[in-house]
Amino acid sequence: MDLSSFNATSSGSAAPLDIQLTDNGFTTAAGSFILTSSGHLVSGSGTATYSAFLDNGNADFAETTLIGTLGPFSSGYSSSLTGAAGAVPNYALTEDVLLTAGSGGASWSTDSSIAATPEPTTLLLFGAGLLGLGGLVRRKLHV
Numbered sequence: 001m002d003l004s005s006f007n008a009t010s011s012g013s014a015a016p017l018d019i020q021l022t023d024n025g026f027t028t029a030a031g032s033f034i035l036t037s038s039g040h041l042v043s044g045s046g047t048a049t050y051s052a053f054l055d056n057g058n059a060d061f062a063e064t065t066l067i068g069t070l071g072p073f074s075s076g077y078s079s080s081l082t083g084a085a086g087a088v089p090n091y092a093l094t095e096d097v098l099l100t101a102g103s104g105g106a107s108w109s110t111d112s113s114i115a116a117t118p119e120p121t122t123l124l125l126f127g128a129g130l131l132g133l134g135g136l137v138r139r140k141l142h143v
Helices: 120-141
Strands: 002-010 017-026 030-055 065-073 077-087 091-116
Antiparallel strands (some): 017 091, 030 091
């Protein structure tokens, strides 16, 4: 799930802007997820905070299991974290982005995403396949 190239502006008297993204029906089991965010304050002062949630009940906007939180950031940033969640097939993901402006207002430019991290077994199988292909190529070159 990806929030790409999002720009927002808020006055100093406005309440924090809370943006929520959700998607459901994910069918690949995942033991952990990676939450990444990057961006900067274009002008003014304020903070940006990112949180990711998992719901094994497959409900939109459910904040059942916290995957992790990044921030609050108050200048240029690029950050990521890996959080364990134990997702089972047919789950939902929700991302919460909270933008809070300082007294003079603020403008933000931001990107963020949530993705399942590959299981160690998958990585081992992929690596073994690459080694096998490398061995075949080497064998053909020496024949």
